[in-house]
Amino acid sequence: MAVRRQLRRFFEEPRIRGTIVVERPLSPGPPPAPTSEAPPPCYELRADDCAAFQCRGCWAVLGDSLHLCALEERRVGIVVCTRVTGDVLREEALMVGLDGALMGCTYNALSCRSCGSVVGFVLYSAFRDLAYLRGFFCFFKNSISCYLLKSKMVIEASKVKFPAVTLKDEMEKLKESLVMAHMRVELLMNKVEQLRQNNVAENRAVHHTQLP
Numbered sequence: 001m002a003v004r005r006q007l008r009r010f011f012e013e014p015r016i017r018g019t020i021v022v023e024r025p026l027s028p029g030p031p032p033a034p035t036s037e038a039p040p041p042c043y044e045l046r047a048d049d050c051a052a053f054q055c056r057g058c059w060a061v062l063g064d065s066l067h068l069c070a071l072e073e074r075r076v077g078i079v080v081c082t083r084v085t086g087d088v089l090r091e092e093a094l095m096v097g098l099d100g101a102l103m104g105c106t107y108n109a110l111s112c113r114s115c116g117s118v119v120g121f122v123l124y125s126a127f128r129d130l131a132y133l134r135g136f137f138c139f140f141k142n143s144i145s146c147y148l149l150k151s152k153m154v155i156e157a158s159k160v161k162f163p164a165v166t167l168k169d170e171m172e173k174l175k176e177s178l179v180m181a182h183m184r185v186e187l188l189m190n191k192v193e194q195l196r197q198n199n200v201a202e203n204r205a206v207h208h209t210q211l212p
Helices: 002-012 128-133 167-210
Strands: 020-023 051-055 061-064 078-081 088-097 106-112 118-125 137-140 144-148 153-156
Touching: 061 137, 088 118, 106 137
Parallel strands: 020 088
Antiparallel strands: 051 061, 051 144, 078 137, 088 106, 106 118, 118 137, 144 153
């Protein structure tokens, strides 16, 4: 009985800073985003479009579409990014989902630094079907709005169909960047070696001219 009481206390009492808090999956309910124009039922974001992700609670900029890195996860209703702005706060407490798509997963909640609204999460551990999301910034579509830079229109992210960006695409870009960096390093090393050889040759020439 004592063990059961301890377990009950562990799962019922909140933990502070660096500990695990067991709770149900995040269920954000931000206010609807006011728009001057009636948005289309579903806007398809093209790969060449650039959109800023804003908090629906205070309109702070949280990220952008240039850092999308995975297919849209519709089961959880999220978009996944590699980078976010300084207005995104990653909570230290580690949460555990009890049901829904995040059941059994542990994660750190993401909140808006300006208004405190919960806007997403970062997975710490997950089952195989969601394991590829670990370490990335996952925004709830219901918690953000998309500001389209070209048309200057604001659309709820839940009404936007995002392009099919995959981690493979990001890996290809990273591979290209690494190849270019490697080529530049090799070029610099060749220049350094050429300068070293020139210095050696000049020193030998000076030494020979100084001999009697």
